[in-house]
Amino acid sequence: MEKLLFKDIDEPGLNTIDVYRRRGGYESLRKALAMPREAVLNELLASGLRGRGGAGFAMGKKVSFLPKGAMDVYLCCNADESEPGTFKDREIMQKNPHLLIEGIIIAAYAAGANKAFIYIRGEYVLQADILDAAVKEAEAAGFLGESILGSEHSLSLVVHRGAGAYICGEETALLDSLEGKRGNPRLKPPFPANQGLYQGPTLINNVETLSTVPFIIQMGGEEYAKLGVENSTGTKLVSVSGHVKRPGNYEIELGMRSRDIIYGLAGGPPDGRKVKLWFPGGSSSPVLTGSDEDLDLPYDFDTMAKAGTMLGSGAIIVVDDSTSVVDVAYKTAYFYRHESCGKCTPCREGTNWTVKMLERIKAGEATPMDLDIIASVCTNIIGHCLCVLGDAMAMPIGSMVQKFRAEFEEEIERRREEAWAATVAPEPELPLIQGAVA
Amino acid sequence: MSFEVRRFSHGSRVPDWNDAVDLTKDPASVPDPATTPVPAELRAEIEAAMARYPDHRSAALPALAAVQRHHGWCSPEGIEQAACVMRLTPAYLTAVATFYDMFDTQPVGRHRVYVCTNISCSLRGADELCERIEQAAAGDPDINVRHFECLGACDIAPMASVDGVYVGPIELDEVDELIDDIRNDRPPLPRKQLRLRPSADTLPLDGKDRS
Numbered sequence: 001m002e003k004l005l006f007k008d009i010d011e012p013g014l015n016t017i018d019v020y021r022r023r024g025g026y027e028s029l030r031k032a033l034a035m036p037r038e039a040v041l042n043e044l045l046a047s048g049l050r051g052r053g054g055a056g057f058a059m060g061k062k063v064s065f066l067p068k069g070a071m072d073v074y075l076c077c078n079a080d081e082s083e084p085g086t087f088k089d090r091e092i093m094q095k096n097p098h099l100l101i102e103g104i105i106i107a108a109y110a111a112g113a114n115k116a117f118i119y120i121r122g123e124y125v126l127q128a129d130i131l132d133a134a135v136k137e138a139e140a141a142g143f144l145g146e147s148i149l150g151s152e153h154s155l156s157l158v159v160h161r162g163a164g165a166y167i168c169g170e171e172t173a174l175l176d177s178l179e180g181k182r183g184n185p186r187l188k189p190p191f192p193a194n195q196g197l198y199q200g201p202t203l204i205n206n207v208e209t210l211s212t213v214p215f216i217i218q219m220g221g222e223e224y225a226k227l228g229v230e231n232s233t234g235t236k237l238v239s240v241s242g243h244v245k246r247p248g249n250y251e252i253e254l255g256m257r258s259r260d261i262i263y264g265l266a267g268g269p270p271d272g273r274k275v276k277l278w279f280p281g282g283s284s285s286p287v288l289t290g291s292d293e294d295l296d297l298p299y300d301f302d303t304m305a306k307a308g309t310m311l312g313s314g315a316i317i318v319v320d321d322s323t324s325v326v327d328v329a330y331k332t333a334y335f336y337r338h339e340s341c342g343k344c345t346p347c348r349e350g351t352n353w354t355v356k357m358l359e360r361i362k363a364g365e366a367t368p369m370d371l372d373i374i375a376s377v378c379t380n381i382i383g384h385c386l387c388v389l390g391d392a393m394a395m396p397i398g399s400m401v402q403k404f405r406a407e408f409e410e411e412i413e414r415r416r417e418e419a420w421a422a423t424v425a426p427e428p429e430l431p432l433i434q435g436a437v438a
Numbered sequence: 439m440s441f442e443v444r445r446f447s448h449g450s451r452v453p454d455w456n457d458a459v460d461l462t463k464d465p466a467s468v469p470d471p472a473t474t475p476v477p478a479e480l481r482a483e484i485e486a487a488m489a490r491y492p493d494h495r496s497a498a499l500p501a502l503a504a505v506q507r508h509h510g511w512c513s514p515e516g517i518e519q520a521a522c523v524m525r526l527t528p529a530y531l532t533a534v535a536t537f538y539d540m541f542d543t544q545p546v547g548r549h550r551v552y553v554c555t556n557i558s559c560s561l562r563g564a565d566e567l568c569e570r571i572e573q574a575a576a577g578d579p580d581i582n583v584r585h586f587e588c589l590g591a592c593d594i595a596p597m598a599s600v601d602g603v604y605v606g607p608i609e610l611d612e613v614d615e616l617i618d619d620i621r622n623d624r625p626p627l628p629r630k631q632l633r634l635r636p637s638a639d640t641l642p643l644d645g646k647d648r649s
Binding site: 003006009010072081082083084085086087090091094095115121122123124125126158160161162163164165166177178179180181182183198239241242243245246247248249250251264265267270279283315317319323327328331332335338339341 | 490491492493495496497498499500502503533534537538539540541552555556557558560561562586587588589590591592593594595599602603604632633636637638639640641643647
């Protein structure tokens with residue numbers, strides 16, 4: 001397969017505009033600006049490109065939802081990559097920032113946006129510095145600013161640094177945070193496409209989605225749609241981490257067999273170990289097991305949805321049989337409890353109590369009934385919150401309890417016995433005198 | 439039989455709930471520029487940030503980050519200065535500052551060491567690493583070690599962010615060297631920094647263990 005996003009990703013100086021242009025950079029922009037706006041949109045629609053941030057919504061459709069008319073339209077690039085296990089956007093921004101900027105300019109042209117923001121998580125200091133420098137270079141070269149390349153299109157681009165909050169990767173929380181508020185999600189509808197940043201229509205897309213746009217323009221939407229499988233077109237960056245020999249980002253064609261990613265590219269678990277479970281799309285996705293049936297699933301949006309999970313952000317976290325499923329569940333739930341913004345009750349309380357129940361299991365104070373309570377908490381969170389953060393905890397925890405119930409029960413029993421053995425009082429040294437106490 | 443409910447200040451049953459505020463004072467309004475001295479550098483930085491957005495309030499995060507750089511933490515004094523420049527109430531900015539993990543609303547050491555202890559890192563021993571780093575830095579008021587949720591570098595797990603520089607994978611026997619580098623203001627473990635790491639996708643599939 002020919003690489004798109006990761007083609008010569010380690011070429012020295014690729015993050016500078018000179019090297020990027022020498023390799024044909026910003027040519028797609030020139031081509032797009034020579035086309036009418038609707039034609040660019042049609043290419044995006046024809047490509048079938050689905051959002052790479054987690055929800056997998058068709059990008060072209062999202063652009064077409066923006067209302068027409070004379071008003072300020074905004075474009076936000078979601079670079080708040082905080083989903084545990086995901087680190088693909090980091091590599092794009094660090095090594096090929098101009099690809100992202102070119103994609104943003106083209107997408108802004110298609111959407112009719114004149115102001116764009118990159119919301120990058122505050123922890124990515126190096127990447128934000130690189131983006132800042134790249135934006136300056138692009139401005140100096142005339143790709144950003146008034147009437148780009150002599151066309152009618154003008155665009156300003158601001159790199160906005162977050163300050164450490166997972167919830168700001170949720171699109172409406174991102175908008176609130178970008179407006180200088182606490183990052184609380186908003187009630188939807190109205191969706192950001194109608195009323196987003198500063199109450200204006202807003203297009204929000206992930207870094208990888210926007211970075212793919214130049215290739216779609218260069219190849220043509222239909223040509224791009226030939227990559228991958230039906231309904232999951234194109235290439236995808238997958239971040240493989242956890243118990244694998246070669247963790248890292250790999251560019252694959254969608255529809256590749258999951259086993260070939262985990263074992264072929266990432267080297268599989270350490271020798272002598274077996275895959276116990278894996279998250280196919282970041283820690284928010286329901287887990288799959290190490291069974292042949294699950295490992296042989298093609299890695300694409302629809303197959304994953306059919307298997308009861310999701311492709312999400314494309315982050316595969318592999319857990320081998322040396323780790324207890326209770327510990328994985330605890331780590332997952334703990335993260336969501338920490339990151340819940342506290343705005344809606346099911347998520348704020350549900351994450352908290354799930355962690356407490358898992359703590360009870362770890363401390364040897366639980367009974368198998370706690371598993372039923374965990375499952376019922378999970379079903380009561382899903383669909384009952386403003387955003388999907390609560391669901392993102394409930395889905396993986398619920399799936400772990402469901403698929404590894406026997407192991408949970410064994411662990412509860414084992415840890416209870418351990419705790420009991422540790423607390424039984426030692427035999428008193430002196431024999432008790434019968435009847436001495438009135 | 440009578441129970442006496444223990445009461446704390448202002449008749450509350452909860453101790454220390456009002457530590458952060460002085461209830462005898464009126465709510466703080468937008469600070470008066472005449473009585474709020476703001477360092478020129480800080481003012482320039484905040485004003486430059488405000489100019490970049492259609493709505494100046496969007497500069498709240500960059501302004502608080504600037505306050506943290508100048509004062510070492512988001513101190514009440516610093517927040518008041520930012521509020522003065524941005525024409526907001528200090529309460530508004532305090533509410534924002536307390537939401538985000540990277541803003542410290544208590545004084546901390548000037549070196550910030552975030553150790554990722556999320557799923558992928560903890561599968562590779564991050565909890566023990568975090569403990570060891572905490573032990574090695576114990577008693578040093580300059581180093582602020584805290585465990586952090588996913589920092590987005592699971593390929594170099596277990597890892598830490600040292601003043602914004604990503605380092606990993608960190609072996610347990612490298613902890614002392616790391617702390618030594620931080621204490622002496624040297625770049626932390628230069629050979630292990632993320633910026634030097636080649637993409638896994640470009641390396642040959644030779645079956646070698648690179649974790």
